[in-house]
Amino acid sequence: xxxxxxxxxxxxxxxxxxxxxxxxxxxxxxxxxxxxxxxxxxxxxxxxxxxxxxxxxxxxxxxxxxxxxxxxxxxxxxxxxxxxxxxxxxxxxxxxxxxxxxxxxxxxxxxxxxxxxxxxxxxxxxxxxxxxxxxxxxxxxxxxxxxxxxxxxxxxxxxxxxxxxxxxxxxxxxxxxxxxxxxxxxxxxxxxxxxxxxxxxxxxxxxxxxxxxxxxxxxxxxxxxxxxxxxxxxxxxxxxxxxxxxxxxxxxxxxxxxxxxxxxxxxxxxxxxxxxxxxxxxxxxxxxxxxxxxxxxxxxxxxxxxxxxxxxxxxxxxxxxxxx
Numbered sequence: 185x186x187x188x189x190x191x192x193x194x195x196x197x198x199x200x201x202x203x204x205x206x207x208x209x210x211x212x213x214x215x216x217x218x219x220x221x222x223x224x225x226x227x228x229x230x231x232x233x234x235x236x237x238x239x240x241x242x243x244x245x246x247x248x249x250x251x252x253x254x255x256x257x258x259x260x261x262x263x264x265x266x267x268x269x270x271x272x273x274x275x276x277x278x279x280x281x282x283x284x285x286x287x288x289x290x291x292x293x294x295x296x297x298x299x300x301x302x303x304x305x306x307x308x309x310x311x312x313x314x315x316x317x318x319x320x321x322x323x324x325x326x327x328x329x330x331x332x333x334x335x336x337x338x339x340x341x342x343x344x345x346x347x348x349x350x351x352x353x354x355x356x357x358x359x360x361x362x363x364x365x366x367x368x369x370x371x372x373x374x375x376x377x378x379x380x381x382x383x384x385x386x387x388x389x390x391x392x393x394x395x396x397x398x399x400x401x402x403x404x405x406x407x408x409x410x411x412x413x414x415x416x417x418x419x420x421x422x423x424x425x426x427x428x429x430x431x432x433x434x435x436x437x438x439x440x441x442x443x444x445x446x447x448x449x450x451x452x453x454x455x456x457x458x459x460x461x462x463x464x465x466x467x468x469x470x471x472x473x474x475x476x477x478x479x480x481x482x483x484x485x486x487x488x489x490x491x492x493x494x495x496x497x498x499x500x501x502x503x504x505x506x507x508x
Contacts, residue, residue, distance in 0.1 A: 214426070221430040225438075232438070238395050239439025239486065244446050246385040247482055251447070251472045253377050269334040269344065271351050274358045282330045285356040289332050292354070294347045296337040302330050329358065341368055389489055392439070396432050396493030403428060404501045411502070421502055428498045429491055436490020440483040447474060 225232040271289060273282055279302055290298045334351065336344050348360045404411070411424055451471045458471055474482060 213423075217427045218430045221427050222434055225431065225434055232435070235395060235399050235435055236438035236442055239392050239435060239490070240442035240446060242388040242391045242395070243439060243443040243482065243486055244450075246381060246388050247443060247447055247474075248450070249377070249381040249384060251474065251478070253374070253381055269336065269348055269351065269360055269362045271332045271334055271354075271357050272359045272361070273330045273332070273356055275329050277330055277356055279330070281356065282332075285354065286332050288354050289334060289351060289357070292347070292350055294337050294343065294350070295334055297335040299333040300330070301333065389485075392436070392486070392489040393493040393496065396435050396490045397497035399435065400428050400432055400494045400497040401501060403431060404498060421499075424502060425495070425498045429494050432490040432492075432494020432497075433487050434490070436487040436493075437483060439490065440486030443486065444474065444479055444482055 273285055277285070282300060282302065286298050286300045289295060334347075336347050338344070338347075344362060348362050351357060351360045414424060451473055455471045
């Protein structure tokens with residue numbers, strides 16, 4: 185009997201070997217183009233620095249506003265934590281009954297915590313705040329009622345209003361007071377700041393695209409004859425486009441690094457007077473910094489914008505170049 189010939193794995197090995205060679209050649213070309221584009225930028229240090237500086241200036245303002253909004257969000261969170269309601273108890277409620285009312289208020293849904301202020305404690309705080317201890321001591325009785333300070337679990341204005349209505353229905357509670365106007369104004373300002381920052385980010389991002397696109401357009405025109413020659417011998421648009429894309433990415437990365445440096449220097453320069461101003465109002469405030477996450481986002485966005493600007497410019501001008 186004749187034995188059937190088994191298929192040889194030689195063809196598969198050859199195919200894998202050819203694929204590996206093509207991948208290594210592709211990686212070598214990318215590495216060579218990245219290094220070559222970096223060397224071309226270093227040959228024109230002044231022009232490259234000016235382009236990167238223009239990109240950095242376009243990135244500093246939206247990044248600075250983003251940092252300011254980030255610090256405002258932290259302040260907003262602190263103010264929300266300090267948002268409280270004051271439930272004034274009926275006149276004549278004793279301390280024992282006031283304690284039971286406090287327990288009833290603490291059992292309500294949406295209440296994170298309560299603190300009872302007796303009538304005597306309220307009078308003592310009132311005297312200390314106004315500095316009228318001797319004058320108020322002449323009063324025959326204490327006109328202040330006991331009160332319960334309630335911390336809401338949800339600082340949302342609508343949720344706090346619903347909680348206030350529920351607390352007013354508890355027996356023994358005469359009135360519930362809350363002031364949410366400052367919280368609503370703060371949220372409106374934060375929303376306005378977010379929209380302004382987004383609009384400026386988009387506008388200055390377009391500015392980065394224009395700066396990089398114009399620079400790459402000039403580079404394409406300077407190398408027009410070289411592009412025509414390599415196109416005649418069979419180079420694809422991807423091959424021709426690759427060095428310019430790396431140039432755009434280097435411009436974007438350099439601009440991002442300069443923007444990071446400007447933001448860091450500006451923060452160091454302004455931190456002392458800002459801290460002194462906050463201390464004069466009895467507060468503690470420090471200018472925010474980018475940090476590792478913010479720095480990574482800034483550099484990634486600047487590099488991507490540089491690459492995208494180069495891609496748009498190269499595609500537009502390659503379509504106009506015809507080998508002669």
